[in-house]
């Protein structure tokens with residue numbers, strides 16, 4: 010297939026671009042490189058630098074694309090609270106421009122990077138796709154708005170859409186890994202200590218209602234996550250918008266993650282226990298039964314492997 014990957018220079022987009030190219034697809038990456046890295050685009054893919062507003066139609070029109078995988082997004086929760094307009098414009102505005110370009114170019118198949126942040130604070134665990142969506146920050150709200158647009162566009166314009174709701178993604182795929190300029194995620198921050206770039210890791214909150222008092226999250230290896238995108242592509246059906254959670258059904262506490270990082274790196278990784286980070290729910294764990302039943306997907310790579318691969322990438 011000929012595929013457009015928006016945000017293919019970012020962490021997850023670059024991994025999926027590599028997997029698509031390895032599977033024999035023709036991949037064009039559209040990325041404005043505002044947070045992505047040109048050298049993360051795999052050798053088998055072509056990079057077009059531009060925003061969705063400026064370039065999506067130009068790239069798609071008359072070029073014989075079969076589908077779009079849409080990763081391009083602003084994705085920092087804290088920044089979204091400080092500057093919500095950047096998220097409404099950068100996520101919803103840019104996505105609308107992409108969907109408009111797709112309509113005009115006659116490309117109706119899309120796999121979209123949605124997020125656990127669309128659910129907000131869960132009422133029960135593990136989270137099901139049918140649970141209420143009550144995002145607690147503009148990032149999650151903007152992603153939920155895009156999901157809503159896709160539901161409408163499937164109904165009104167015959168789009169065949171699949172939204173994949175990511176929980177915590179970790180690990181690397183060879184030369185493609187997590188390289189954010191502003192790094193807020195736990196595992197890369199812990200590994201910075203092992204690399205000697207930081208003296209200690211801050212653990213945000215020790216008084217949560219969890220077995221060890223630190224937050225519990227559902228971690229999935231980016232290679233497993235990427236595999237789900239290839240399955241989702243084949244699952245797109247004109248007129249339907251399907252939503253699947255991508256998690257493992259179980260979680261690890263922040264303390265447990267740090268401990269695995271100590272084991273994998275052999276570094277003592279000193280930890281400082283501090284205040285809660287605003288907006289963090291105690292437990293976020295996904296039910297992945299829906300995607301398992303529909304597409305046979307389940308994660309295969311464990312937390313040890315995620316940290317081992319992230320560590321190999323961090324030392325490159």
Ligand code: UDP
Pocket residue numbers: 176177193194195196198210211212213214224225226263286289293
């Ligand atoms: N966390 C932490 N120290 C850090 C970064 C994150 O204690 O330096 C905690 C954070 O509060 C959350 C968990 O690790 O409970 C996972 O956070 P991350 O930002 O990686 O992902 P999120 O679950 O927020 O999407």
